Amino acid sequence: MPQVLEFKLPDLGEGLTEAEIVRWLVEVGDVVAIDQPVVEVETAKAMVEVPCPYGGVVTARFGDEGTELPVGAPLLTVAVGTAEPSETVTGAGAGAGAGPGSGEAAVDAEPSGSGNVLVGYGTGAPPVRRRRVRPQVLSVPAAAVVAVAPGPVAVVSPLVRKLARQHDLDLRQLAGSGPDGLILRADVESAIRSATPAPAAAPAGTPGARPAVTAGLTTRPAGERIPLRGVRGAVADKLARSRREIPDATCWVDADATELMAARAAMNGVSGSGAGPKVSVLALLARICTAALARYPELNSTVDMEAREIVRLPEVHLGFAAQTERGLVVPVVRDAQTRNVESIGAEIARLTEAARTGTLKPAELTGGTFTLNNYGVFGVDGSTPIINHPEAAMLGVGRIIPKPWVHEGELAVRRVVQLSLTFDHRVCDGGTAGGFLRYVADCVEQPAVLLRTL
Structure with a gap:
C-alpha cells in the first residue's frame, strides 16, 4: 500500500520567508524521482527550482502559478511505495476503494526521501523523463493523505490573513477555491473587488467626514494595483x-x-x-x-x-x-x-x-x-x-x-x-x-x- 507524503515549501535560506510559484514543472499523475525539480519559485532574491525529496506519483499540487506561499506551506503530495495494479491514484482528500484497474503496472519508488530538500537550489541530478500514470492504477486511502490542518478558517498563508485584516474582511464568510476549500490570496482580492460601492460619503472638508465603508471594506482609490512582492x-x-x-x-x-x-x-x-x-x-x-x-x-x-x-x-x-x-x-x-x-x-x-x-x-x-x-x-x-x-x-x-x-x-x-x-x-x-x-x-x-x- 503506498504512503502519501506531503512536501512543504522548504526554508530557502538568506532570511526568506515566502516565495511565489512561477511555474509548475510537474502535474498531478506525473512520476517524479528523488531530488527532481518540481516547481520554480521566485523569492525576494532569485528564481529557484525546488527539488522534491520524495520519489513517486504526484497526487496533488497546492497553489496556482502566481500564488505566494509562506515557508512551511504545502507544495504537493507524493504517493510513495509499491501498489497493486487494481488500485487507483486519487487526489488529496479523495476516498479509497476504486474499481478494477487497467493499464500499466504499479510504480516502484523509494520509501524515503533524499533529505536534500533544498541544497544549492537544485541537486544537479540527471533529468528524469516524466511518466504519467494512467487513471485507475493506484489507490491511496484517504487516511494516508496529509491534508491542511483543520481549523476554524481554512487559511495557510499569513499574508492572506494580513490582507483580510487590512480590509476588515471576515474570512469565515469566504469559500476558498484552493484544495479542500483553502482560502487563497485570489479569493480575498476577489472579495475586495466585488464589494458593493458605499453610499456617497460626506463632502471633503465636512467635519467628521470619514472614508466610505461598505461590507466591512474601506474604499480605496481606483487605479491599477501592482503588488510589492x-x-x-x-x-x-x-x-x-x-x-x-x-x-x-x-x-x-x-x-x-x-x-x-x-x-x-x-x-x-x-x-x-x-x-x-x-x-x-x-x-x-x-x-x-x-x-x-x-x-x-x-x-x-x-x-x-x-x-x-x-x-x-x-x-x-x-x-x-x-x-x-x-x-x-x-x-x-x-x-x-x-x-x-x-x-x-x-x-x-x-x-x-x-x-x-x-x-x-x-x-x-x-x-x-x-x-x-x-x-x-x-x-x-x-x-x-x-x-x-x-x-x-x-x-x-x-x-x-x-x-x-x-x-x-x-x-x-x-x-x-x-x-x-x-x-x-x-x-x-x-x-x-x-x-x-x-x-x-x-x-x-x-x-x-x-x-x-x-
Missing part, C-alpha cells in the same frame, strides 16, 4: 529601511574622464590585436573603488547599533546595480580587493548575464560591503543614490559625454563624468568622504595614479 518588494523594503535608519549625505564632483577612456581603448587594442575580453568602463571604475577603499576603509564598513560600534570589514564584496525585467538587483563581486581589472570585468559579465536570465543565486545577491551604481547608462548625469543597507556608502556614476572643459589652461572639449558619493555620516565625516571621492576622481582623470596600487 518578489524582487520589487524586497527592494522596496530595503530602500525604506535605509532611509529610516541611515543618516546619509551626498557629495559629488565632475571629473575629466578623457584619459580613462583613452587608457581603456589602449587596453582593448584599438588596432584589433588585443587578446581576451574587452575591458569595460564599469570594471575600471570597480578597480578604482577597491583602491580607494584601501585608502579609506571607513567606507567599507557597517554599523552595529545594538553594540554601538562601527564594524570595519576586511574584504571588499563589491555590489553593482543592475536593472532587469524583474526589477533592480545588486549582484556582488566577492573579494574584489584581490582581483585585477580583467578578473573583476569577467565576474561582472558573468553576474550580469545571470541577472538578465533570472538565474542569480541568493548568495550572489547578498553580503555586499560597498555598491557601485552606474546610472549613466540611463542617460542621466547625476543622482543622490540610496545606500544599500546595511552598507555604509555607494558611488554613483553618471554618463560620460563631451563637454567644454578647461584643460591645461585652455578651453577644450573633454569627456566629462559626474561622480557622486552617498555615505553613512555615522561612519565618517565629510573630510573622509571627500578624500575618497577626490581620489576616485584623480584616478579617473589620471589613470597612472592607480599604478601605485596595482
Whole structure:
C-alpha cells in the first residue's frame, strides 16, 4: 500500500520567508524521482527550482502559478511505495476503494526521501523523463493523505490573513477555491473587488467626514494595483529601511574622464590585436573603488547599533546595480580587493548575464560591503543614490559625454563624468568622504595614479 507524503515549501535560506510559484514543472499523475525539480519559485532574491525529496506519483499540487506561499506551506503530495495494479491514484482528500484497474503496472519508488530538500537550489541530478500514470492504477486511502490542518478558517498563508485584516474582511464568510476549500490570496482580492460601492460619503472638508465603508471594506482609490512582492518588494523594503535608519549625505564632483577612456581603448587594442575580453568602463571604475577603499576603509564598513560600534570589514564584496525585467538587483563581486581589472570585468559579465536570465543565486545577491551604481547608462548625469543597507556608502556614476572643459589652461572639449558619493555620516565625516571621492576622481582623470596600487 503506498504512503502519501506531503512536501512543504522548504526554508530557502538568506532570511526568506515566502516565495511565489512561477511555474509548475510537474502535474498531478506525473512520476517524479528523488531530488527532481518540481516547481520554480521566485523569492525576494532569485528564481529557484525546488527539488522534491520524495520519489513517486504526484497526487496533488497546492497553489496556482502566481500564488505566494509562506515557508512551511504545502507544495504537493507524493504517493510513495509499491501498489497493486487494481488500485487507483486519487487526489488529496479523495476516498479509497476504486474499481478494477487497467493499464500499466504499479510504480516502484523509494520509501524515503533524499533529505536534500533544498541544497544549492537544485541537486544537479540527471533529468528524469516524466511518466504519467494512467487513471485507475493506484489507490491511496484517504487516511494516508496529509491534508491542511483543520481549523476554524481554512487559511495557510499569513499574508492572506494580513490582507483580510487590512480590509476588515471576515474570512469565515469566504469559500476558498484552493484544495479542500483553502482560502487563497485570489479569493480575498476577489472579495475586495466585488464589494458593493458605499453610499456617497460626506463632502471633503465636512467635519467628521470619514472614508466610505461598505461590507466591512474601506474604499480605496481606483487605479491599477501592482503588488510589492518578489524582487520589487524586497527592494522596496530595503530602500525604506535605509532611509529610516541611515543618516546619509551626498557629495559629488565632475571629473575629466578623457584619459580613462583613452587608457581603456589602449587596453582593448584599438588596432584589433588585443587578446581576451574587452575591458569595460564599469570594471575600471570597480578597480578604482577597491583602491580607494584601501585608502579609506571607513567606507567599507557597517554599523552595529545594538553594540554601538562601527564594524570595519576586511574584504571588499563589491555590489553593482543592475536593472532587469524583474526589477533592480545588486549582484556582488566577492573579494574584489584581490582581483585585477580583467578578473573583476569577467565576474561582472558573468553576474550580469545571470541577472538578465533570472538565474542569480541568493548568495550572489547578498553580503555586499560597498555598491557601485552606474546610472549613466540611463542617460542621466547625476543622482543622490540610496545606500544599500546595511552598507555604509555607494558611488554613483553618471554618463560620460563631451563637454567644454578647461584643460591645461585652455578651453577644450573633454569627456566629462559626474561622480557622486552617498555615505553613512555615522561612519565618517565629510573630510573622509571627500578624500575618497577626490581620489576616485584623480584616478579617473589620471589613470597612472592607480599604478601605485596595482
